[in-house]
Amino acid sequence: MVETMTATRLHYIYDPLCGWCYAVAPLVKAAREVASIELHGGGMMTGARRQQITPAWREYVAPHDRQITQATGQQFGQAYLNGLLTDHTAWLDSEPPTAAVLAAEQVQEAGLDMLARLYEAHYVEGLRIADAGVLSDLAGELGLDRGPFLEALQSFRGEAVNAHFAESRDLLSAVGARGYPTFVIEREGHLERLDHTPFLGRPEAWQSALKSLKLRPPAPSQLEVGCGPNGCAI
DSSP states (O other): OOOOTTTTEEEEOTTTOOHHHHHHHHHHHHHHTSSOOEEOOOSSSHHHHHHHEEEEHHHHHHHHHHHHHHHHOOOOOHHHTGGGGGGOOOEEEEHHHHHHHHHHHEEEEEEEEHHHHHHHHTTTTOOOOSHHHHHHHHHHTTTTOOOHHHHHHHHHHHHHHHHHHHHHHHHHHHHHOBBBBBBEEEEETTTEEEGGGGTTTTTHHHHHHHHOOOOOOOOOOOOOOOOOTTTTTT
């Protein structure tokens, strides 16, 4: 049984195509054991911000990926590095995978499981996580009934997921955050942004800090590592 923090909720503002969100995946996993987590997808790459894989894109993300591995130990698979990042027919689109998280949560309260699987599928296995077929396969791997999942996935596409993105960005703005990933603790209706950066690569320490609530907000001048609302650099 999960031992949760009393009268608290942890809000996690993320994007499925944010490399620094992949970097904090171990922190999210650790937090699940001590906190009730609510997910908020930011829609970093949607609409006109969708990104086609190009040589320039590969050059752009390479230093970020190396920094993530150095800071956290999170590994990027060869299928991603020398597969997906060389596939110039592939597009990066945050809407379908975010809708998949919402659908998994609706069907079986498995949003966190889907998000974790999406990061592994993209950054390790080099899969196109914007493709409905890939999302259906991932749902099957998680034990979700594909029929209800695909129905829910379709219902969250378009207007519904865009409304979710707007709410997530409102929350991001309300706590004065600059991008993804952002963790916000809610205690008796009060929202406070947390500084997760000292815990990068230290999930056990992060879990202990959450459990004891011995955390601090980021300093106003602190330069954060992460992805901005509209791209993978701040």
